[in-house]
Amino acid sequence: MPANMTAWNTAEIADLDEQTLQRVDGWWRAANYLSVGQIYLLRNPLLRTPLSADDVKPRLLGHWGTTPGLNFLYAHLNRAISQRRQSTIYLTGPGHGGPGLVANSYLDGTYSELYPDVSEDDEGLRRLFRQFSFPGGIPSHVAPEVPGSIHEGGELGYALSHAYGAAFDNPDLLVATVIGDGEAETGALATSWHSNKLTNPRADGVVLPILHLNGYKIANPTVLARIPEDELRSLMIGYGHEPYFFEVPDDTADPAAEHAAAHRRFAALLDEVLNEIAAIKARAADGDETRPRWPMIVFRTPKGWTGPAEIDGNKTTGSWRAHQVPLSSARDTPEHLAVLADWLASYRPEELFDDNGRLEADIAALAPPGRLRMSDNPHANGGLLLRDLRLPDFRKFGVDVPAPGATVAEATRVLGEWLAEVVRLNPDNFRIFGPDETASNRLQSVYETTDKQWNAEFYSPDVDEHLARVGRVVEMLSEHQCQGWLEGYLLTGRHGLFNCYEAFIHIVDSMFNQHAKWLKVTNHIPWRRPIASLNYLLSSHVWRQDHNGFSHQDPGFIDHVVNKSANVVRVYLPPDANTLLSTYDHCLRSRQYVNVVVAGKQPAPNFLTMEQAVAHCTRGLGIWEWAGSEQLGADPDVVLAAAGDVPTLEALAAADILRTRLPELRVRFVNVVDLMRLQDSTEHPHGLPGREFDQIFTRDRPIIFAYHGYPWLIHRLTYRRTGHPNLHVRGYKEEGTTTTPFDMVMLNDLDRYHLVMDVIDRVPSLQSTCATLRQEMADKRIAAREYTRAHGDDIPEVRDWVWPDARKLGTVAAGAAASATGGDNE
Known part of the structure; x- marks a missing residue:
């Protein structure tokens, strides 16, 4: 952890003094103003002249509804981080809050440091506004271009799994994670609440889930916003959390007074939550292995909070109409233009920015210093922290091949023996993820070095084999979680692999899409440092799912993968154990790729010596003269x-x-x-x-x-x-x-x-x-x-077949050859 960061300090429950209250509120208003400006304004960023139609973008794109809530949370986390010096990253499940995260990283200075042309002045603001959702500019999501982001949120459902992946092996990191209430309806997110049973309070960091209930999706109400509070409380307790509730009313006669009261209430609640987290960490450091009930926050605010109450006579703030661009005709109709002008003016930008267009110094003082800024935290640019793996010489784990086909091995079992040593040599930055299939895929040798991490209840050791409070293998019967954890782990600067049955890796097709696109984009962002490759090991493959049948027989993930950028994807099909070892050594050394390796786990002939295998894998293909x-x-x-x-x-x-x-x-x-x-x-x-x-x-x-x-x-x-x-x-x-x-x-x-x-x-x-x-x-x-x-x-002719050179040696017994086409597949 950088020297200017400390971890898990307690503090007195906040009773905001007037200066801090004004800083927090000023930051929030500034972030809201910049967010609206990004959606609407082409020029005249601080309204130095009356707003005109020419100041408004010709195409209005982006999303407003979730953004003010995200900005509110960011401002309050800034205050807490500055006070506690707590290393924190900020994940936003509602990826549509992109303008808010851009705004906050601009306000704390990181954005201009990384993009000097978007300077902290009038011209920089104009560029900031113009580029948003504009040709040649930046996307509307919390994309790779946004400092501090490791989670784009383009597809909903993975905020918590990414967050827990980031927390693994980062004991001093707080991952503040906002879950949108639309996102909370997805299967992947609903399952990911259980990740708290697979993290260790001493060895891992802390995820603080913040369930943002603003009540609506694109056009419909959200389920969790429409159930009684006691039912929602019970649900969160059932997931293993201690929920803290915060609510802002939809309609208020005095918005300024309500906002001040909201700031005071939330500051106190946040301090209470962070103190409880610090107490849990302290108990864990003293040896308490009891699974804690981690705090989480239910954060209920109106959708489109602080926006126009009504547009064209229809309720807007607090309704689904605030989801995207509430004033879709701001350039085309004087009525909408006037509403936009009033909306922007309501944030009082003249109080927030000086004559040069720079954020007022007193408000800017809310930002934490240096790398404590959430937009500049090195964990959110994982390549900065990436260390090369210490890899054992895979050649020493190879199988003897006196002649092609003269020996038989389970390729993934041989790989597992090498991976066990990889785990031993890298005890804090390498993990294996899989959906209850690590042993089934014949990697069980890793359990000679490590256990499976587990923080739910334990039964007797003769039943609960290879379970421990801390382990390098993480299994849960959800491919979504395994993928999400590994992505979060890689994006924060570590290494790992995901082993899975070939047919069911399709479950994460769209998650693979998002990660591959992230890698492609970051290849062209100079300040983003390369991260370790996402490595798949697909076994129990199509040709050896004869016992499970048709439902388990699908090799199509490869087809899906090769649709992505050639600069990102790699697909390997090693034919035997030695080529698998050579291939995976290469994969674990690589950066910025998605490596898909398909290999069998059943007994099969070995064809190449280790020397031949290395040469063959280096070539990628070749003529087998023999x-x-x-x-x-x-x-x-x-x-x-x-x-x-x-x-x-x-x-x-x-x-x-x-x-x-x-x-x-x-x-x-x-x-x-x-x-x-x-x-x-x-x-x-x-x-x-x-x-x-x-x-x-x-x-x-x-x-x-x-x-x-x-x-x-x-x-x-x-x-x-x-x-x-x-x-x-x-x-x-x-x-x-x-x-x-x-x-x-x-x-x-x-x-x-x-x-x-x-x-x-x-x-x-x-x-x-x-x-x-x-x-x-x-x-x-x-x-x-x-x-x-x-x-x-x-038939014996097939079952007992071996390559002629092996027959001449007489080293392969019929039973060993037979095992190459038989055996258990589970």
């Missing part, structure tokens, strides 16, 4: 390619058949680890230049590609390639059920026999001469299907 039957100096007759562990296995088995049955056929075998290598170098930084791609895949020979996911993605990635017309892709085509592993690949025509048939169909010299072999392959498919129906298992 698997092909090429002749030096001659082009291949066909290219057999694969991406993914099961497709690689099936393609190698097909190559084995071709080598045995068609020894004169020249087959080139290509394996792809880095899927982005298939794109052209002009489209993705990892893409292969056209000449290199043609050298590997040829310009005019058939390419049979066995792919892990939906086949059309490979076509999409390679559509510009010279040899694309010759490309035939086999992959998942939405066929699945509860069946055997090999029957699963047969259902989707990805099996070895069908791949041999594809070669025969597409190599011109084979089409008529190999009709008998083709028929034999078709018959084998029929026989394999019948065998599964009769015996409930795959």
Whole structure:
């Protein structure tokens, strides 16, 4: 923690003196004025001349309704931070409060420090107003461009999960988090209240949830604003919080007096809450491991507070009409222009800004100093605090491969052994998140080093295995929370990974969208420092969900990911344990990416030595000479390619058949680890230049590609390639059920026999001469299907298959080979 910050001080309950009251109220009025100005004004920022239609923007965009409440909270937190010197960041679930957060970061000086052209004077104010929701300017949300932001709020539901992610391993950090009452209706937010059972009061920071009830969404009332207070209190107590209620009436005859009273009441309430938090932290420091009932605030204010009471005879403040732009015709009608002029004047800007347009010094004194400003807190620009991980040498954890396929391993189990050492070496800045699947995905070796963090009740140790008050693994059966926690953890300068079943990672599709867009934008914001990459490990994948059936069989997250900016996304499909180790070492070292790694957890053959694996992963794709039957100096007759562990296995088995049955056929075998290598170098930084791609895949020979996911993605990635017309892709085509592993690949025509048939169909010299072999392959498919129906298992020819070099060594017993296609999937 920076030297000018301290933590968890208590203070006397505020009884605001007149000077402090005026500072808080002046700050609030100034922030409200700047917020309205950003939505409406193109010029004349301090109304030095009477407001005219030409001063108003031609397109009025933004949201007002939630903003004055956010500004009120920001002003009061400033006072408390200055008094207590408490490191605090401010998360706003209502992302539509963007003008308020821009206004506050401008008032405390951070905005002008980072954007010197938006200076603290008349011209700077004009630029501040003009840029908001204006072409070439800034978005209307609490976007990456806003100092102090780690949560855009564009999609509602994730404020608390981001907040708790920020609090993990930050014991001296307060995360003040505003939850909009519309946001509170989302499933993700409703679940995230339970995060307080998974944080430790001694080792982690504190999240202060502030439920902002202003009563309305875009056009409808909100649920939590329309239930009795005792019911809402019971709900919050049930979530494990101690609720503190604060309310401002909708209508008042004397707004100035009501505002002063509101400031005094809220200052006292906030001090009471912060003192209770400090007491909890002190008890935890003394060894109290009881799960505390953390304070939270229910903050009820009118929607659009301080705005026009009525517009065109309709109630506005305190209604849904205040949600977005209450005066939509301010440029076009004299009536609305006059209301806007009165609205702006009601904040008395002449009392707030000096003759040069700078915030009056006495009001500005409310801002905390230096890095104590919420807009300048280093935790909200996590790259400033990011430390490189201490990573063990992954080569030491590799599996022995005396010949391709000669040993069998569960790839993710091998990775788990390495991750256990990663956890040991990084005890305070690396975490593993997952929805109750860390052990299921074979990463359980990490429990030799750490436990799962848990702060709800404990039962006997023989039941509650690997649970502890402090641990590096955080599990909750909600993909939303795992994603949100990891994002908050990364955005505040730490490292981690999210392991999940492949089919159900889709639950966070839109959260991934938001994070990927955040990374893309921050790549172009110089003051934003790079953060650690968001790393997915997707296991229990489509090809080995044969026991769970169709509902668990979906590899489409990859398709979703590659829609995002090429400067952000990476997709890896390591074919065995050693390539997985090399891949994940790279991912944990990377910055500013989303890395998606898909790897199997079932026993499977290992094909590459560690030295070969490192070279192969460095290339991203490559020719496996040992698997092909090429002749030096001659082009291949066909290219057999694969991406993914099961497709690689099936393609190698097909190559084995071709080598045995068609020894004169020249087959080139290509394996792809880095899927982005298939794109052209002009489209993705990892893409292969056209000449290199043609050298590997040829310009005019058939390419049979066995792919892990939906086949059309490979076509999409390679559509510009010279040899694309010759490309035939086999992959998942939405066929699945509860069946055997090999029957699963047969259902989707990805099996070895069908791949041999594809070669025969597409190599011109084979089409008529190999009709008998083709028929034999078709018959084998029929026989394999019948065998599964009769015996409930795959045919021995498939179940016990190993690569010929391994057979020669005699090192793989039939039972070990059989385990490569069988075993538990849970």
